[in-house]
Amino acid sequence: xxxxxxxxxxxxxxxxxxxxxxxxxxxxxxxxxxxxxxxxxxxxxxxxxxxxxxxxxxxxxxxxxxxxxxxxxxxxxxxxxxxxxxxxxxxxxxxxxxxxxxxxxxxxxxxxxxxxxxxxxxxxxxxxxxxxxxxxxxxxxxxxxxxxxxxxxxxxxxxxxxxxxxxxxxxxxxxxxxxxxxxxxxxxxxxxxxxxxxxxxxxx
Numbered sequence: 001x002x003x004x005x006x007x008x009x010x011x012x013x014x015x016x017x018x019x020x021x022x023x024x025x026x027x028x029x030x031x032x033x034x035x036x037x038x039x040x041x042x043x044x045x046x047x048x049x050x051x052x053x054x055x056x057x058x059x060x061x062x063x064x065x066x067x068x069x070x071x072x073x074x075x076x077x078x079x080x081x082x083x084x085x086x087x088x089x090x091x092x093x094x095x096x097x098x099x100x101x102x103x104x105x106x107x108x109x110x111x112x113x114x115x116x117x118x119x120x121x122x123x124x125x126x127x128x129x130x131x132x133x134x135x136x137x138x139x140x141x142x143x144x145x146x147x148x149x150x151x152x153x154x155x156x157x158x159x160x161x162x163x164x165x166x167x168x169x170x171x172x173x174x175x176x177x178x179x180x181x182x183x184x185x186x187x188x189x190x191x192x193x194x195x196x197x198x199x200x201x202x203x204x
């Protein structure tokens with residue numbers, strides 16, 4: 001994995017979306033995202049209480065990007081700069097080649113396939129540009145839509161998993177073939193507090 005350098009911010013695009021730098025103009029939408037009590041409970045954070053807190057959060061993210069400590073994208077539709085969601089890579093471990101991914105979407109945009117498009121683009125950027133070896137995600141077992149999203153990406157887009165953990169024990173060792181994934185992932189819905197690790201050094 002390369003040493004991150006975000007001095008030239010990586011704007012990413014998909015067929016429908018633009019992943020751009022977070023701006024102070026996004027404060028209203030960031031407040032909406034981060035003030036949702038249910039989402040805060042799923043992510044283990046304290047719900048945002050005011051626009052001022054949202055602005056402080058944007059400043060914090062901007063400083064972390066400038067220090068190459070994380071990369072954070074505001075998600076918007078092409079042709080409409082309004083923020084509809086956000087995604088980030090953080091918790092970099094250069095030696096091990098690992099990063100953690102996080103993502104969230106305003107509720108009114110759920111169910112449109114937006115976050116799958118976002119994550120697929122970010123995974124490609126992380127593997128191909130940053131040289132990441134492993135990407136880690138911690139979807140809550142109480143958020144089945146997030147679990148299904150990652151399952152779909154594993155089965156249909158990135159045909160590999162290095163390992164999956166629960167908080168108690170390791171479920172499986174490295175798997176190399178998609179057909180094995182499909183057989184093994186039949187048990188997927190019974191897992192909670194799941195840890196996904198996507199391995200980049202398998203042919204994609």
